[in-house]
Amino acid sequence: MTDKQQPVDLLVVGGGTAGIVGAKTAAGFGARTVLVEQARTGGDCLWTGCVPSKTLLSAADHAITMRELTGHRPDFAAVRERIHAAIGTIEPVDSPAALEAAGVGVVNGSLTFLAPGVAEVNGGQIRFRQALVAAGGAPATVDIAGLDPAFVVTSETVWELEALPARLAIVGGGPVACELGQAFARLGSQVTMVVRSRILPKEDPDATNLVRKVLESDGVRVLEHASIENAASTGTGTGTRIRFGNGTAIDTDTVLLAIGRVPRTTCLGLERIGVDLDAGGHIVTDARMRTSNPLIWAAGDVTANPQFTHLAGVHGSVAASNAVLGLKRRVSTTVPRVTYTSPEVAAVGLSMPDGGSAHRVRTVQHTHVDRAVTADNTDGFTRLVVDRRGKILGGTIVGPRAGESLAELTLAVQKGMTTSDIAGTTHPYPTYGDGVWNAAVADARERLASPLIERATAALVWGRRRWLDSAALHRRER
Ligand SMILES: Cc1cc2nc3c(=O)[nH]c(=O)nc-3n(C[C@H](O)[C@H](O)[C@H](O)COP(=O)(O)OP(=O)(O)OC[C@H]3O[C@@H](n4cnc5c(N)ncnc54)[C@H](O)[C@@H]3O)c2cc1C
Ligand SMILES: NC(=O)c1ccc[n+]([C@@H]2O[C@H](COP(=O)([O-])OP(=O)(O)OC[C@H]3O[C@@H](n4cnc5c(N)ncnc54)[C@H](O)[C@@H]3O)[C@@H](O)[C@H]2O)c1
Numbered sequence: 001m002t003d004k005q006q007p008v009d010l011l012v013v014g015g016g017t018a019g020i021v022g023a024k025t026a027a028g029f030g031a032r033t034v035l036v037e038q039a040r041t042g043g044d045c046l047w048t049g050c051v052p053s054k055t056l057l058s059a060a061d062h063a064i065t066m067r068e069l070t071g072h073r074p075d076f077a078a079v080r081e082r083i084h085a086a087i088g089t090i091e092p093v094d095s096p097a098a099l100e101a102a103g104v105g106v107v108n109g110s111l112t113f114l115a116p117g118v119a120e121v122n123g124g125q126i127r128f129r130q131a132l133v134a135a136g137g138a139p140a141t142v143d144i145a146g147l148d149p150a151f152v153v154t155s156e157t158v159w160e161l162e163a164l165p166a167r168l169a170i171v172g173g174g175p176v177a178c179e180l181g182q183a184f185a186r187l188g189s190q191v192t193m194v195v196r197s198r199i200l201p202k203e204d205p206d207a208t209n210l211v212r213k214v215l216e217s218d219g220v221r222v223l224e225h226a227s228i229e230n231a232a233s234t235g236t237g238t239g240t241r242i243r244f245g246n247g248t249a250i251d252t253d254t255v256l257l258a259i260g261r262v263p264r265t266t267c268l269g270l271e272r273i274g275v276d277l278d279a280g281g282h283i284v285t286d287a288r289m290r291t292s293n294p295l296i297w298a299a300g301d302v303t304a305n306p307q308f309t310h311l312a313g314v315h316g317s318v319a320a321s322n323a324v325l326g327l328k329r330r331v332s333t334t335v336p337r338v339t340y341t342s343p344e345v346a347a348v349g350l351s352m353p354d355g356g357s358a359h360r361v362r363t364v365q366h367t368h369v370d371r372a373v374t375a376d377n378t379d380g381f382t383r384l385v386v387d388r389r390g391k392i393l394g395g396t397i398v399g400p401r402a403g404e405s406l407a408e409l410t411l412a413v414q415k416g417m418t419t420s421d422i423a424g425t426t427h428p429y430p431t432y433g434d435g436v437w438n439a440a441v442a443d444a445r446e447r448l449a450s451p452l453i454e455r456a457t458a459a460l461v462w463g464r465r466r467w468l469d470s471a472a473l474h475r476r477e478r
Contacts, residue, residue: 008032008324011119011128012104012270013111016043017309018134018300020094022316026132027103031324034128035099038110038119042094044136044301045309046087048156053179055086057340060186066459073188076164084157105476113269116295130295130323133283134274134316135268137261137301144242144255147231151240152255155180165189165254167241171228172258173199175339178211180256182341185218192221192241192250194228200339202397207345210379211398214342223251231255263302278304285328289319299324306335334414338403343380346406349394349413350385359393360386362419362439366399369438371430375400382435384409390418390447397435405433419443 010026012019015037023035040047059079067073092098096106109122119126139154153161155176168184170177173195185191193199193215199222200208211220220233227245234241234251243249263282270277276292277286282304288296297319300312318329336348353359366372368382382398386392392412397405412422427433447453 005127006032007117007127007129008034008105009129010034010320011111011126011131012027012134012320013119014043014134014300014302015041015094015099015106016134016136016300016312017045018136018302018312018316019043019132019315019459020099021313022132022134022297022299022320023099023104024102024321026324029321029324031158032105032128033103034105034107036107036109036111036119036126037096038108041096041106042091045312046090046094048159051087051090052083052159053155053183054340055083056183056187057179057342059083060183063186063188068204069429076187079187080162100165101473110267112267113273116273116293118241119269123151125450128272130297131273131315133268133270133291133296133298133302134300134312135264135302135309137263139257140260140262141257142259144171144228145230147242147255148240151253151431152257154257158256161254167239167252168192168256169250170258171195172256172260173197173222174226174258174260175200177256178215178339178341178443180258181220182215182218183362185220186217190219192223192252194223194226194244196225196227196439198224200345203339203345203347204383204398206383207347207379207396207398210343210381211339211341211345214379223351224225234388241445245343261301261307265302288328289315289331292324302434306337308335308337310351311335328372332414335411336342336406336410338406340403343377343399345396345398345400346402347394347396348406348410349392351383351394351396353385358388360388360443362386362443364435364439366432366435369399369430369432369435371434372399374430380435382439384419384436384439384443386419386443390420390443392419392422392440395436395439399432399435401432405431405436408436420447 008033010033012023012035015035023033059082063073099106107121111119113119158294168189169190170181170193177193179189181193193295198208212373229243229245232241239251239253241249241251265281272422274293275296278284283298283302285291285298285303289299291298299315299319301307315331318331321327322329339345362384364382367378374377382397384395395409427437
């Protein structure tokens with residue numbers, strides 16, 4: 001790594017999903033690619049995000065069955081072991097060895113841009129033709145007066161807890177708070193969620209209502225539109241007391257801050273290479289993932305796009321192929337999302353009509369989905385938003401495996417399909433996917449029920465009847 005070396009074609013900053021996919025894409029096209037990671041390749045998703053949280057949720061589901069069968073809950077040490085095992089199984093795919101096998105050079109260190117075409121890592125310099133910034137984000141924090149940091153964890157450090165907190169207060173009401181809140185409650189913690197908005201504020205309010213209901217039945221205390229005033233000692237030598245603006249208070253052993261994430265853009269030297277940031281510190285890109293410097297690209301949580309692993313990967317790939325092949329690919333605006341609570345909340349495109357009377361909503365309650373009835377789990381619904389011609393603009397599914405059913409809806413939105421396309425496709429019975437199909441059938445049927453189409457089908461039936469009668473008469477006469 002000296003300044004005499006040839007510039008690399010693509011220098012990738014960050015070894016999370018966006019960086020890994022971007023680097024593998026570029027190397028796969030034959031571009032000389034180097035990825036720099038300051039900590040561990042795999043990023044948030046593998047170590048502190050999707051993989052541990054989904055494993056925790058799965059363990060929490062098992063905890064319910066175990067409690068029903070045996071009256072006991074699983075040992076927290078066993079849950080931790082399961083999380084480490086899941087990470088260990090997935091980790092090789094994201095490892096430096098896997099990247100090197102794909103033709104990517106991997107450097108361990110923290111990168112700073114010095115000037116256009118030059119970056120510094122570990123005191124040495126790397127020259128580059130283009131760069132992809134995929135430095136991700138970190139949990140946001142908030143100062144709560146009087147709160148001893150020893151009681152505070154975030155989505156990065158909660159995985160280090162060695163014992164299940166008896167009392168857990170969660171500040172926030174987004175996907176992190178809802179998923180971890182439900183999981184810890186099911187494992188045996190007494191959980192209180194403190195949210196300044198409603199929970200899952202980006203989702204359909206009916207979805208929020210269902211999730212709140214289930215969280216409460218899991219024993220979670222959900223305090224919405226609440227504001228924390230300050231914190232103080234409990235006076236008992238353990239835990240901390242959180243006081244609210246309305247004069248009430250709760251005592252807790254651990255406080256989990258789950259109030260969003262901030263992009264890691266402050267120490268990258270982006271100002272030296274002409275990369276603009278928005279007011280929240282995110283890198284600004286166009287739809288090709290190009291920054292204000294046409295030779296610098298960005299993808300993942302470091303941008304202002306929704307923060308999902310699937311999006312980080314797709315955007316990393318689009319950025320890398322545009323960079324090294326000179327293409328002008330644009331990223332899709334169809335972004336599916338799933339919150340993996342029980343029930344899952346899955347959504348894509350429009351969740352609510354925004355075209356006035358030009359848009360319709362079709363809702364099927366899962367009391368009308370036979371798979372849900374047979375599983376005795378009918379708390380859920382499937383809702384489609386369609387335009388007047390039946391084109392599917394989006395929808396929300398709440399229920400078990402909603403994330404799986406969302407794939408069909410995502411394809412429909414992406415490809416501009418209509419409810420007739422879905423209704424005319426044979427679906428296996430009984431599945432939770434029947435929710436999407438039933439809603440599509442109801443919509444397609446209603447469109448067919450227009451007076452014009454009713455008159456046309458009545459004319460066809462009349463004509464066919466006449467033809468059959470005259471053919472029968474003809475046969476008899478012969
Ligand atoms: C608890 C939790 C659960 C989640 N669950 C889901 C889920 O189920 N589904 C989903 O789609 N998304 C989920 N997410 C979101 C998902 O984890 C992120 O959107 C995704 O991992 C972002 O990937 P990234 O590559 O942009 O960033 P990151 O994974 O954060 O990677 C960025 C990397 O860059 C490195 N880096 C930063 N600065 C430098 C530097 N100067 N030099 C070198 N390296 C640097 C960092 O060390 C890091 O490894 C979850 C998030 C959390 C917190
Ligand atoms: N299943 C998934 O795909 C999944 C799971 C977890 C996280 N993620 C991603 O990770 C990112 C971070 O998730 P998150 O849940 O931390 O953030 P978020 O931004 O989605 O939600 C933050 C929540 O905290 C509340 N809040 C903010 N400041 C507060 C304060 N001071 N006091 C009380 N409440 C406050 C907000 O009202 C909101 O409900 C999200 O963008 C999400 O997309 C995705």
